[in-house]
Amino acid sequence: xxxxxxxxxxxxxxxxxxxxxxxxxxxxxxxxxxxxxxxxxxxxxxxxxxxxxxxxxxxxxxxxxxxxxxxxxxxxxxxxxxxxxxxxxxxxxxxxxxxxxxxxxxxxxxxxxxxxxxxxxxxxxxxxxxxxxxxxxxxxxxxxxxxxxxxxxxxxxxxxxxxxxxxxxxxxxxxxxxxxxxxxxxxxxxxxxxxxxxxxxxxxxxxxxxxxxxxxxx
Amino acid sequence: xxxxxxxxxxxxxxxxxxxxxxxxxxxxxxxxxxxxxxxxxxxxxxxxxxxxxxxxxxxxxxxxxxxxxxxxxxxxxxxxxxxxxxxxxxxxxxxxxxxxxxxxxxxxxxxxxxxxxxxxxxxxxxxxxxxxxxxxxxxxxxxxxxxxxxxxxxxxxxxxxxxxxxxxxxxxxxxxxxxxxxxxxxxxxxxxxxxxxxxxxxxxxxxxxxxxxxxxxxxxxxxxxxxxxxxx
Numbered sequence: 476x477x478x479x480x481x482x483x484x485x486x487x488x489x490x491x492x493x494x495x496x497x498x499x500x501x502x503x504x505x506x507x508x509x510x511x512x513x514x515x516x517x518x519x520x521x522x523x524x525x526x527x528x529x530x531x532x533x534x535x536x537x538x539x540x541x542x543x544x545x546x547x548x549x550x551x552x553x554x555x556x557x558x559x560x561x562x563x564x565x566x567x568x569x570x571x572x573x574x575x576x577x578x579x580x581x582x583x584x585x586x587x588x589x590x591x592x593x594x595x596x597x598x599x600x601x602x603x604x605x606x607x608x609x610x611x612x613x614x615x616x617x618x619x620x621x622x623x624x625x626x627x628x629x630x631x632x633x634x635x636x637x638x639x640x641x642x643x644x645x646x647x648x649x650x651x652x653x654x655x656x657x658x659x660x661x662x663x664x665x666x667x668x669x670x671x672x673x674x675x676x677x678x679x680x681x682x683x684x685x686x687x688x689x690x691x692x693x
Numbered sequence: 694x695x696x697x698x699x700x701x702x703x704x705x706x707x708x709x710x711x712x713x714x715x716x717x718x719x720x721x722x723x724x725x726x727x728x729x730x731x732x733x734x735x736x737x738x739x740x741x742x743x744x745x746x747x748x749x750x751x752x753x754x755x756x757x758x759x760x761x762x763x764x765x766x767x768x769x770x771x772x773x774x775x776x777x778x779x780x781x782x783x784x785x786x787x788x789x790x791x792x793x794x795x796x797x798x799x800x801x802x803x804x805x806x807x808x809x810x811x812x813x814x815x816x817x818x819x820x821x822x823x824x825x826x827x828x829x830x831x832x833x834x835x836x837x838x839x840x841x842x843x844x845x846x847x848x849x850x851x852x853x854x855x856x857x858x859x860x861x862x863x864x865x866x867x868x869x870x871x872x873x874x875x876x877x878x879x880x881x882x883x884x885x886x887x888x889x890x891x892x893x894x895x896x897x898x899x900x901x902x903x904x905x906x907x908x909x910x911x912x913x914x915x916x917x918x919x920x921x922x923x924x925x
Contacts, residue, residue, distance in 0.1 A: 501779045553754075 476587075479535070479542040487534020487542040491519050492549070493562060499551040515559050518649060522563050522604050522638045523547070526646040529570060530599035536578050536585055543575060545598075556625035559636060563606035568679055572686070573598055594692050604646045605675045606638040607668045611654045619664060621671065635661075637668045641676035698738040698749060704730045706740065706747040714748025752852035752906055756781045756881035758817035763838070765846065765879030766825065768808050774801075778810065778825060781881045786823040788812060793827045794835040802840065809841045809885060811877045841877055844887030847898045853905040854880050863913045864904055868897055871925065896925055 479486060495503045495512045503509055523529070534543040547569060549562050574595035577588045610623035610631035619635070620627055628634070633653015638646040645665070650656075698704070704717060713719060716734040732738065736751025758764070758780065766778035766786060775789040788810065790801040804810065812825035829836040856862045857878045868874060872893045877885040886897045903911045903919055911919065 497783075501781060501785070 476536065476541050477544040478540060484539035485535050486531035488544045489524055489529060489531070489547065490544070491516075491523060491547045491566065493519055493551075495551045495554075495558075498553070499558070500554040503554075511558070514649075514651065515562055518559055518606065518636060518638070518647065519549075519562055519566060521647045521649075522606055523566050523570070526604055526638070527601055528567070528604055530601055533599035537580060537583070541585060545570075545573075545575075554625060556623050556628045557608050560606050560608050560622060563604070563638065564675070564679075567603055567605070568683070570598060571600060571603065571679070571683060602640040602642065602644065603676060603679070604638045604640045605672045606636055606647070607671055608634055608636045609664055609668075610634050611656075613654070615654070619660075621667065635664065637665060639665070639668060639672050641673050643669050695737040695739045695750075697736070698732050699735050700733055702732050704732055704738060704747065706730045706744070708743075708745045710745050712746045714746060716749025716751055717747055750852075752850050754850050754882055754907070756851060758782045758786070758814050758823040758881075760814055760817050761830065762814045762880045763878075764812060764814060764825070764881040765841075765877060765883040765885055766810050766812055766881075767846075768804055768806050768810065770806065776804065778812070780814075780823070780825070780879075781883065782823060784822045786814070786825045788825040788827070792825070793839060794833070804840050809844075809846060811838050811841055811879065811885070813838060837877070841885050844875070844885050845894050845898060847884045847886060847901050848882055849884060849901055849905045850907045851880070851882050853901065853907075854878055854882060854884065856904075857884065857901075864900060864916065867913065867916060868900060868920075871920065892923075892925055896920070896923055899923070 477488065479488070493516055495509065495515075496505060497503050503512070529545075534545070536542060547566055549566060551558055551562070574590075574597055576590055576595050577593040579586045579588065607621060608623065609619040609621055610627050611619050611633045612630065613632040623631060623634075631653070634651045635656070636647070636649040636651075638648075640646065706713070706717070713730065716732055716736060717730055718733050720729050720731055722729070730747070732749050734749050734751040736749045738747070738749055740747040756764070764780045766780040766788070768776050769779050769785060770777040772787070774791070775787055778786045778788050780786050790796065791798070793802050796802060810825075810827060812827045813830065814823055815826045815830075816824040827838040828834060829838070857865060857876075858880070865876060872888060872890075874893065874897060875887040876897070879885070884901060886894055888894050888897065900916055900919065902908050904916060
């Protein structure tokens with residue numbers, strides 16, 4: 476719980492920390508930001524914070540004095556290609572899964588209830604964006620590949636990342652250089668991405684429900 | 694003769710000339726009967742027939758360097774007289790410019806950044822940078838070590854590399870009977886393969902990934918079926 480920013484006294488804060496350590500692959504060095512790391516950090520920022528996936532106003536406890544500050548840390552264990560999609564998915568699922576302590580405000584007094592006293596409550600999530608990456612190759616006869624592996628990513632001429640939710644709303648479209656594309660191709664890709672996002676949505680919801688059912692909450 | 698074991702389990706290994714292989718550690722603290730042996734990895738516990746050699750067979754993808762092991766490395770930097778090589782371990786290894794057969798101060802090998810080398814780990818301690826050499830320890834001749842050109846690098850798990858180095862394993866002779874190939878197996882999870890045609894190289898790479906215990910663990914019949922379905 477922290478003091479909010481003076482220009483936004485009604486909103487909580489979310490910070491995302493995603494540094495790629497050499498554990499992911501021996502190409503990454505600690506301290507030095509590779510291009511991929513910068514791209515992932517910026518994309519995560521756009522997809523998770525600026526798309527308003529989390530309702531920041533629900534994180535407010537006492538306007539102008541106390542708000543929740545959520546810190547999301549991503550550890551990259553192994554680079555098998557397409558870490559961006561994985562990072563977005565992991566971050567989104569972590570935020571959906573998280574439960575914060577219940578807070579009671581009487582006048583100016585703030586009481587934070589322990590998770591053992593009162594059941595913790597989930598964050599208010601407006602929508603669930605998923606990120607999907609397509610790789611294009613210099614030989615235009617090869618169709619774009621979704622979710623490229625390490626080798627495919629290395630050999631690709633360009634990547635197109637599309638972040639959208641299951642309600643067919645586009646959050647972010649990011650194209651990192653490379654092969655020029657027709658409008659038809661881009662629309663086609665967005666349609667495929669919508670299908671995949673719907674599948675992912677069902678998967679995430681089922682798993683979260685299973686996990687919730689296996690926990691004892693009174 | 695083999696049982697599945699978890700890290701931290703005490704191992705009943707007793708022998709006059711006890712030799713501990715990978716995955717076992719001797720704890721010098723005084724238990725009921727002197728030093729105890731515990732396992733540090735999860736895997737199958739094996740021992741030799743007379744109980745003098747004990748080891749744990751496990752699989753992993755991260756390489757921990759040990760001396761006298763042959764590895765394949767990628768040159769990442771030229772440092773003074775030598776090179777910095779990435780062998781997949783926690784630290785980059787150093788390869789001296791003179792550690793090649795027939796290298797003198799005037800005649801150093803000119804290897805570019807990004808090239809592959811097949812080298813032998815000469816020094817490996819837990820907290821230090823490992824050191825590599827490109828000649829055999831006893832004969833001081835190349836014996837296959839040195840820069841490798843062309844071909845393709847396949848990554849696999851460590852158990853797969855150990856299996857490929859075993860002369861009784863089926864995969865490389867099976868593929869070699871179909872088309873000529875060259876292979877250098879590094880024990881750090883990397884295999885360099887080369888063949889005359891691109892589709893042969895791709896075939897070898899796909900077969901290695903299929904037979905890898907991490908990626909399916911196909912047996913000989915499965916590989917033959919896979920080869921039948923590919924166009925070679």
